[in-house]
Amino acid sequence: MIRKQGTVAEYVTALRESDRFGPQVVAYRRFARQKGHGRPIEQHILPELIDLLAGLGITKLYSHQNQAIKLIQQKRDVLVATPTASGKSLIYNLPVFQELLQNSQARALYLFPLKALARNQLKTVRQWGALLPTHFADINMSPAAVYDGDTTGYQRKKIRDNLPAILITNPDMLHLSLLPYHHLWGPFFANLTHIVLDEVHTYRGIFGSHMAWVVRRLKRICSLYGSEPVFILSSATIGNPEELGKNLLSGPVKVITASGAPQPPRNILLLNPLESAPAAATLLLEAAIYRKLRTIVYTQSRKLTELITLWCETRLKENKDRIASYRAGFLPEDRRRIEQQLVNGELLGVISTSALELGIDIGGLDICLLVGYPGSMMATWQRAGRVGRNGRECLIVLIGQEDALDQNFMRHPEDFFNRSIEPVVLDPENENIAGAHLLCASAEIPLTRDEDLLRDNSCMSFLARMTQRGKILQSADGNTWFSARKYPQRTVNLRGTGNIFLIYDTKNHSLLGEIDGYRACRECHEGAVYLHMAKSWGCSCKYFKY
Structure with a gap:
């Protein structure tokens, strides 16, 4: 039975004084509450807002909100890199809605790296729209719509025919469905005033390099239709925000990093368990659930997520329905159900991979258990930022695993507390990536020698080699280039995740989830035992040709 509500302070005291776990605590820091720095809303905001x-x-x-909003209203591109729960969504929603109220033809594009983030922001925008009923009703316009892989063909056509004020999508859909078919979206691109790129710290490595080129292609399409939208970028705290913004936008960006938002009291504890880290996390989660403290456990693999959930359900017995696993591979409806249960308090604990690392609204959490070092300080503080969002005292526990980096922090905790946030690295000038997007760009609009996209000498050399290979066709005068294929975008995968396989329950003839090709070979081969939502399933492989 779950007892009455406990407190984080009591949990920390019990943990440190525990005969079992007390000796395993290698470091503890408590950070006092920080007051916010705000001021009344100024006159440059419309009275309705x-x-x-x-x-x-x-x-x-x-x-930081006041500073960013003023810059946006001056048509400056802005990147805001402040901690989680610092009100970054208000920074773009407020100027966008101000523009919508002043110009009924205006449109905005919101880009999120994950579908769940898009759906979460849709709720916020619709809430704002509901508080401005006369405006949107008078012009017969929907405040916002999500256009992603879960949107049906019928809904997609409906969205194109009746454009919402704000289109919410992801980089993949922009790359595959909007830019190649820009002629179907002409009124949208012509009236585009704001483009929001949220969680831009996720645009790193190959994905980030692709994203830089998708933005270049987007700017090119906007120019074709006569618009020059303002870019608003938001990010977790990173080591090189100005460099990242410049790489993504191919131009200068105003960076804001000083946050004026308050911070709740935070307890950070490093624990080096005698048993395995997953076993320790199971016991700590059980103790938190016993005290009705809402807890998130982060693991570094899908399998470990399911195992900890299974072990904890066994220990919690009649209260096992108060926890759930959450990871990629679940069906969209299952993910949304778990998110809603977290928000309304039905669930007290969730065991997750990095799928819940980003700014999805999952309500007020009290404790964050990190089963192993996440691999970077940026990911560590991003995950830690999921707790304490309601202003209450919170706890972050890093549970050391056996690998060398974890044990380095366990033996030298000051290295953990003093380590700076890493920079986000991407390479848009990689020839394979640049060449693929030059081909895509030439299919969308023929490339011409005098345009901005080709002013870089490396791009001209890439283009020359692609012309020699016959991938791009050159005009007789040598000043224009055309794609040899109609839709080359279909062969360019922004994330490089490979093929996706479906997982079916053959007994009930229902879809369970999905898995990428790499994991399918390791986890769902013939005869394998696959863990899904803390249940074990025997695998049998069936192959179908379409």
Whole structure:
């Protein structure tokens, strides 16, 4: 039975004084509450929006919000890199809605790296729209719509025919469905005033290099239709925000890193368990659930997520329905159900991979258990930022695993607390990536020698080699290039995840989830035992040709 609500302070005291876990605590730090720095909403915000914010309980803007909104209204590209729960979504929603109220033809594009983030923001935008019923009703326009892989063909056509004020999508859909078919989206691109790139710290490595080129192609399409939208980028704290913004936008960006948002009291504890880290996490989660403390456990693999859930359900017995696993590979409806259960308090604990690392609204959490070092300080603080969002005291526990980096932090905790945030690295000038997007760009609009996209000498050399290989066709005068294929975008995978396989329950003839090709060979081969939502399934492989 779960007892009455406990507190984080009591949990920390019990943990440190425990005969079992007390000797395993190698470091503990407590950071006091930090007050926010805000000021009343200024006159440059429309009265309707001031009333809207008041209805949401917002009467002041933090200093970084005020600074960013002023720059956006001056048509400056902005990158805001502040900690989680610092109100970054307000920074782009407020100026976008101000533009929508002043210009009924205006449109905005919101890009999120994950579908769940898009759906989460859709709820926020619709809430704002509901508080401005006369505006959107008068012009017969929907405030927002999500256009992603879960959107049906019928809904996609409906969205194109009746454009919402804000189109919410992801880089993949922009690359595959909007840019190649820009002629179907002409009114949208012609009236585009704001483009939001959220969680830009995820645009690193290959994905980030692709994203830089998708943005270049997007700018090119906007120019074709006569628009020059403002770019608003938001990010977790990173080591090189200005460099990242410049790489993504191919131009200068104003960076804001000083946050004026308050911070709750935070307890950070490093624990080096005598048993395995997953076993320790199971016991710590059980103790948190016993005290009704809402807890998230981060693991580094899908299998470990399922195992900890299974072990904890066994220990919790009648309260096993108060926890759930969460990871990629679940069906969209299952993920949304778990997210909703977290928000409304039905679940007290969730065991997750990095799938819940980003800014999905999952309500107020109290404790974050990290089963092993996540691999970077950026990911560590991003995950830690999921707790304490309601202003209450919170706890972050890093449970050391046996690998060398974890044990380095366990033996030298000051290295952990003093380590700086890593930079985000990408390479848009990689020939394979640049060449693929030059081909895509030439299919969308023929390339011409005098355009901005080709002013870089390396791009001209890439183009020359692709012309020699016959992938791109050159005009007789040598000043224009055309794609040899109609839709080359279909062969360019922004994330490089490979083929996706479906997982079926053959007994009930229902879809369970999905898995990428690499994991399918390791986890779902013939005769394998696959863990899904803390249940074991025997695998039998069936291959179908379409």
